[in-house]
Amino acid sequence: MPYGCGEQNTVLFAPNIYVLDYLNETQQLTQEIKTKAIAYLNTGYQRQLNYKHRDGSYSTFGDKPGRNHANTWLTAFVLKSFAQARKYIFIDEVHITQALLWLSQQQKDNGCFRSSGSLLNNAMKGGVEDEVTLSAYITIALLEMSLPVTHPVVRNALFCLDTAWKSARGGAGGSHVYTKALLAYAFALAGNQDTKKEILKSLDEEAVKEEDPVHWTRPQKPSVSVALWYQPQAPSAEVEMTAYVLLAYLTTEPAPTQEDLTAAMLIVKWLTKQQNSHGGFSSTQDTVVALHALSKYGSATFTRAKKAAQVTIHSSGTFSTKFQVNNNNQLLLQRVTLPTVPGDYTVKVTGGGCVYLQTSLKYSVLPREEEFPFTVVVQTLPGTCEDPKAHTSFQISLNISYTGSRSESNMAIADVKMVSGFIPLKPTVKMLERSVHVSRTEVSNNHVLIYLDKVSNQTVNLSFTVQQDIPIRDLKPAVVKVYDYYEKDEFAVAKYSAPCSTDYGNA
Incomplete structure (x- = not known):
């Protein structure tokens, strides 16, 4: 997919922070991976500055005369990403203080934030709750950059969210699932576990539970065709909201409980099914949030394998291959080309440890005459x-x-x-x-x-x-x-x- 705007560039920047954090926490970070990730961060940082306005804000296509007003949610995302990247690369402090000042100027008396610029993905909009959704997004960004809950901007923002949730809970119009997912994670970051649990309970009642995997969907999503060889990926907004719920379950002090991890595992099962063969997801923000959530789950559940796992793949014919997965190569992506498709293949895993196996089938088809949107x-x-x-x-x-x-x-x-x-x-x-x-x-x-x-x-x-x-x-x-x-x-x-x-x- 193309990456020609300020929002799309974030997918080349932020996931490197999550990878470095995960590998650091699990003591798996090698110098080679660190050097490569830091190079990506430096490139992404410089590229993101192309979309900066003079007042410290950011927009999708930069400071063009007469176009592209500063974008509130993009500025919040860039701010928290730059703040999180400081421990790995040099970030000019001016770029952080300017963006924070600009965001604080967008805060209203009730603690909510006024919107500037457009949400490029209109599936993220919560109808009349756009202001609350945006305010929850910005509050998450401020808390993820480690601002304390006593910081005036954060304190006022949490007042906005608390008021909104009490109103929704009281039956005044309900609340959009996407908004609820953001609220759950925002209160989790703020350390308000009671409100977080209350929102998660409400979300659980709206969850889609298909056998084991659990996820959240949105009303009136476009219908897509399902074929024998083609299982469509979930829409971007659904991956994103589901990932926010996962982050809410995992954000608990001092650590997630076994009950939290059990609920998280069912969400992870669904999320990993939506990953494409390159490790990303359908679009940009869903990739960023989902990789953040999955890396956090990886850190919470990481254990060193006591013995290697052996994965054997064989066909009904003569094809057979084996993969060894152990502590020394578990970060290595191992691939094999299947000789015949379609065909019957069997996978057998022995030993110990955790193995993620994915099959990817790609083929070309001539465009069909059909009704397009x-x-x-x-x-x-x-x-x-x-x-x-x-x-x-x-x-x-x-x-x-x-x-x-x-x-x-x-x-x-x-x-x-x-x-x-x-x-x-x-x-x-x-x-x-x-x-x-x-x-x-x-x-x-x-x-x-x-x-x-x-x-x-x-x-x-x-x-x-x-x-x-x-x-x-x-x-x-x-x-x-x-x-x-x-x-x-x-x-x-x-x-x-x-x-x-x-x-x-x-x-």
Whole structure:
């Protein structure tokens, strides 16, 4: 996935802190891993400063004239990440004090925080409770950066959350599951175990319990198809809210009880099923929060194996392979390619210790004609090969609108693959950023990526020019994919061809 904005950059920064914390706490940190993680932190730190405003706040695409107001929740996230990274890399103290001052200026008399900028993922919104949800998020950030509960900003923020929970508990409209998950973790960090337990009890009544795994879902989520070989990942917001509940169970002084760890284990079972083959999740914030929660669970349950575990995988035919997992190599990712798919394989584990085994099946399919939640119409100008210039240059025009179940999409990406032998004319791509709908553009690996703030049922028209780089015969169509960055199951694909794709003169 692309990482071209200030929110997406956080996924390249924060998880390194959680990895270092986990390996430190479990005494597994090697110099090699430490050097690599610190290099990533330094790079992420410098990159994040590109999105800083003069007043110390941060926004999704930086301090652009007339656009992208400072973003409250992104500033809170960057602030706590920088504060947590201080023990590993140099962070200019000015970047922390400025961001904290700016956030304190957004706090209202009732202790809640006013919103600035937009939530790119509208699944995180709790309706009328947006202010409470945002305030809980900011309170968590302040407590995670180790500010005491007596700090004026934190104290007032906790008053806001306490008032909100008492109101919700009293039956004044209930409370959104996402908001409850944030509240549970915020009160856990503040050391208010009674309120935390009360909220967790309420959340338990709303949990989805499928055999062993436990997770939380949100109302009116988009329906997705399930096939024999394809099990869709859970939406980003559901991974995130479930991870917050896990963090709430694990945040107990002096340590989580056996009862807490039992409840946590059932959540971990579900979360690990949502991980992709690279170790991340569906999107950005869910990856950050889930990895934080899983690393915390790993620290709480870590024990050194007394003997090695042996994993044997064999097929109904002649294939057989073995993996050894012991204290010396348990951080090593071991892989094997299965020779035949589909096929019957058996896994057997002997010995002692904890082993995580994942299978990943990847395959390509031609785009199918089906109903998509986006409408994408792609045209080339000129549309035919009659114009002599069409052999070497043409314009790609996109008409995009959202026709899904919501009033509008989250931030969306239009990914335009180039026809073989053609490259985009970069100045014409850059000009797209003048549109009120486009936040950023990138040219990467023969693709043009266009970031759209959101897409509604109002059609957005975008066009840029491509030119021939290498003459190629018998050109095949290329694919355009438009997808919701936070609900990747909401997408649309369309194909386009070069005007002279079947003309010999193009060779």
